[in-house]
Amino acid sequence: MPEDRITIEILKEIASVLGKNLDKLIFIGGTAMMLYHREADQSPPLYTLDIDTLVTLPCDLREGIESMGFSEILSLDNTSSGKFMKELSKSGNRIKIELLLPKKGKGQDWGKIGSNLNAERLRYLDVMMDNCQKIDIGDSIVVKVPHPARYLIQKLLAYEKRDPQGKEKDCAYFADLLNLFADDLQDLVKEIKDMESSFSIIPEKRKWITKALEKYRELFGDPSSDGVSYAVELLNEDPNRIYRQSQRFLSCF
Numbered sequence: 001m002p003e004d005r006i007t008i009e010i011l012k013e014i015a016s017v018l019g020k021n022l023d024k025l026i027f028i029g030g031t032a033m034m035l036y037h038r039e040a041d042q043s044p045p046l047y048t049l050d051i052d053t054l055v056t057l058p059c060d061l062r063e064g065i066e067s068m069g070f071s072e073i074l075s076l077d078n079t080s081s082g083k084f085m086k087e088l089s090k091s092g093n094r095i096k097i098e099l100l101l102p103k104k105g106k107g108q109d110w111g112k113i114g115s116n117l118n119a120e121r122l123r124y125l126d127v128m129m130d131n132c133q134k135i136d137i138g139d140s141i142v143v144k145v146p147h148p149a150r151y152l153i154q155k156l157l158a159y160e161k162r163d164p165q166g167k168e169k170d171c172a173y174f175a176d177l178l179n180l181f182a183d184d185l186q187d188l189v190k191e192i193k194d195m196e197s198s199f200s201i202i203p204e205k206r207k208w209i210t211k212a213l214e215k216y217r218e219l220f221g222d223p224s225s226d227g228v229s230y231a232v233e234l235l236n237e238d239p240n241r242i243y244r245q246s247q248r249f250l251s252c253f
Helices: 002-025 029-039 060-067 147-159 166-182 182-199 206-220 225-236 240-252
Strands: 023-027 050-055 084-088 096-103 110-114 117-123 133-138 141-145
Touching: 002 023, 002 029, 002 050, 002 060, 002 084, 002 096, 002 141, 002 147, 023 029, 029 050, 029 133, 029 147, 029 166, 050 166, 141 147, 147 182, 147 206, 147 240, 166 182, 166 225, 166 240, 182 206, 182 240, 206 225, 206 240, 225 240
Parallel strands: 023 141, 050 096, 096 117
Antiparallel strands: 023 050, 084 096, 110 117, 133 141
């Protein structure tokens, strides 16, 4: 089984087990990028073995996840973490499911999803909760992913909190996403401008779009900048093409 198919098969298994609770989850991170490619009938250049999920409503997921052979990785204080791991018998790879909640305000690092099940709260995740898209992954199973423009903005906002390896991979995702949606660039831009308009009335979020675009300019504003270099290395792409795509995107603002 190709590596980029492993997560799809696991997603199908998750969907069949979680049933109605599936609609309370938004698949984010590398899983979302893989699903965008699937919707476009393209093979993703990068794969992930992490299934990051944003939980939008309280729900009891533990029994379903553990019934598939996943075991929870407890927090340092031996409490629930919302992180589950499973080793695949054929390849020896480890699949991780991570349940996440948006962080609102200070001092809310963890939140309760259901009985005896916690999840880590992270900043900016609420950006991806509106205007989600639905993708059919086969076998009549439909999952939710963020709007690609919201995915891009959230990752740019969270970029500085990522570890070095995560930053490199995110830059590749930025370049890959703009390449994948090159023909829908105006739709991406419109969504970002709509977000900016809606955020303008919320003091905490007022500068989020400006901050995200400034980070994008820092990463892709020059052919030799870090974002271009990381994307070239991981995607094996032409740096001039990545740079031109980034300038085409930035020229819309």
